[in-house]
Amino acid sequence: MTAPTAAFDPTRVAHLNGRFAPVTDEVDAVDLEISGELPQDLDGVFLRNGPNPRFTPIGSYLYPIDGDGMVHGVWLSGGRARYRNRFVRTPAMRAEERAGHALWGGLESLITPDTDDVDASLAHTLKPLPDISVVRHAGRLLALAESDCPFRLSPELATLGKETFGGRLPAGITAHPKTDPVTGEMAVFCYALEPPYLTWSLLGPDGAVRRGPTPVPGADEPQMIHDMALTARYLVLVLAPAYFTLDAAMNGGSLLAWRPERGTRIALIPRDGGPVRWATDEAFWVWHTVNAYDDPADPADGAGRVVLDYVQWPALALGDGPDADGALETGHGLTRAVVDPAAGTVRRTRLDDAPVEFPRVDDRELSRPYRWLAVAADSGRGRDLLYGEYDALRWYDLGGSGVSTLLWDAGDLSVGEPVFAPVPGTRDGAHGFWLTFATDRTDGTSRLLVLDARDPERGPVAEVHVPVRVPLGLHGVWLPTEE
Numbered sequence: 001m002t003a004p005t006a007a008f009d010p011t012r013v014a015h016l017n018g019r020f021a022p023v024t025d026e027v028d029a030v031d032l033e034i035s036g037e038l039p040q041d042l043d044g045v046f047l048r049n050g051p052n053p054r055f056t057p058i059g060s061y062l063y064p065i066d067g068d069g070m071v072h073g074v075w076l077s078g079g080r081a082r083y084r085n086r087f088v089r090t091p092a093m094r095a096e097e098r099a100g101h102a103l104w105g106g107l108e109s110l111i112t113p114d115t116d117d118v119d120a121s122l123a124h125t126l127k128p129l130p131d132i133s134v135v136r137h138a139g140r141l142l143a144l145a146e147s148d149c150p151f152r153l154s155p156e157l158a159t160l161g162k163e164t165f166g167g168r169l170p171a172g173i174t175a176h177p178k179t180d181p182v183t184g185e186m187a188v189f190c191y192a193l194e195p196p197y198l199t200w201s202l203l204g205p206d207g208a209v210r211r212g213p214t215p216v217p218g219a220d221e222p223q224m225i226h227d228m229a230l231t232a233r234y235l236v237l238v239l240a241p242a243y244f245t246l247d248a249a250m251n252g253g254s255l256l257a258w259r260p261e262r263g264t265r266i267a268l269i270p271r272d273g274g275p276v277r278w279a280t281d282e283a284f285w286v287w288h289t290v291n292a293y294d295d296p297a298d299p300a301d302g303a304g305r306v307v308l309d310y311v312q313w314p315a316l317a318l319g320d321g322p323d324a325d326g327a328l329e330t331g332h333g334l335t336r337a338v339v340d341p342a343a344g345t346v347r348r349t350r351l352d353d354a355p356v357e358f359p360r361v362d363d364r365e366l367s368r369p370y371r372w373l374a375v376a377a378d379s380g381r382g383r384d385l386l387y388g389e390y391d392a393l394r395w396y397d398l399g400g401s402g403v404s405t406l407l408w409d410a411g412d413l414s415v416g417e418p419v420f421a422p423v424p425g426t427r428d429g430a431h432g433f434w435l436t437f438a439t440d441r442t443d444g445t446s447r448l449l450v451l452d453a454r455d456p457e458r459g460p461v462a463e464v465h466v467p468v469r470v471p472l473g474l475h476g477v478w479l480p481t482e483e
Contacts, residue, residue, distance in 0.1 A: 013319075018386075019389065022052040031081075034080075036460060045481075051069075055102040070088065071157050088143040107126075112124050130151045133476075201213045211273065216276055221243055224243075226287050231293050236269075238310070244257075266278070314332075332355055354377055354380070356378070371398055373396050374396075376436070385414070389414050395407075413439065416436050419476050446465075448463070
């Protein structure tokens with residue numbers, strides 16, 4: 001095995017300590033303590049995935065793209081709650097568990113084991129990292145990686161194995177597929193370090209691959225693309241100028257290079273397989289989209305303008321270094337872009353300057369015009385927060401002539417991504433509950449917060465106290481009990 005970088009000290013990495021520190025115990029608990037009263041309408045499970053190294057990292061650690069996956073689940077029914085957490089056990093993690101220590105380094109160090117440490121099938125390979133998100137589609141529960149094969153989980157979070165979708169998508173997908181709530185079709189994409197650098201695919205509501213993987217013409221260099229959006233007509237991909245530089249990484253440099261002079265391009269990929277349309281703009285970075293839809297003002301036979309809402313960053317920021325601090329200082333606010341593929345232009349409007357991230361809508365409104373969205377936010381009270389940490393929740397009402405906002409200051413709690421759980425039988429995004437994990441900065445305890453979407457500013461109507469600290473992490477999902 002390549003020797004770890006001597007200069008790397010995990011105790012000095014902020015995202016391996018404090019509220020981000022990994023947990024190693026897998027816990028089951030029933031009849032959890034509840035403050036307040038759980039709504040009877042909540043019958044299902046809230047799941048959240050996130051980076052959680054099984055062993056002390058070697059070589060390097062870069063938040064949020066390094067770390068093993070751990071899925072935390074809180075099952076709610078009849079006003080009661082139970083909890084379970086499980087690692088996503090890839091073959092690489094199982095090899096490390098047999099060894100009793102880390103064998104793979106972080107992505108920046110490119111440390112890989114050889115045949116003295118692991119089976120030949122794992123030697124000199126990159127470690128799968130299904131630690132970003134979790135989704136359910138066509139009965140499959142999937143833990144998702146940045147750009148790799150997901151791993152399938154059982155309903156009780158046991159790892160069942162790598163998912164290649166019947167061998168049709170052997171290179172995998174990225175962590176943010178989008179499901180059309182009208183058709184049940186799931187759109188996915190995948191980027192790679194070798195040609196084809198970018199592909200897209202469509203999966204039917206039965207889980208079968210209907211189209212793809214299809215290369216995207218014009219994507220002729222390896223670029224990082226974290227999220228996507230979907231409309232009734234298009235897949236929407238934002239190609240910011242974050243380029244992979246593998247040669248530099250092999251020689252001790254950075255794996256990713258930010259090249260703002262190249263600008264940002266937006267690809268509109270027709271779902272029917274038509275020609276890809278491109279629009280260009282000045283450089284900006286997107287971690288997460290909010291939603292997208294075909295412009296209602298655009299005639300049916302027009303060029304197909306698209307409205308895209310997202311959180312805009314001035315540049316790519318990773319880890320806890322000066323680049324991340326600079327990005328935090330310059331802000332990352334809610335932004336709307338109207339993309340005109342006929343003219344190849346993008347018209348951007350900042351909807352709000354407040355520092356926010358992890359935007360979510362009612363998933364039943366994806367790919368169509370919508371009204372409400374929620375984000376994790378900085379309260380603005382000057383608390384000592386790390387990159388990727390937030391101390392408030394913010395809601396936006398886009399239904400009127402302007403943009404109105406609501407805010408709940410979480411006080412001593414650091415909060416994560418808010419996820420919407422609708423009241424069964426309703427179609428209005430205001431009838432339901434917003435769910436998120438939160439960790440108390442004073443004592444390190446964690447809980448699941450439940451906020452009523454009709455009046456979220458009053459704070460949680462219920463708090464479910466979980467038996468372990470849930471490290472600040474990434475993305476989750478509400479899965480109602482299937483009939």
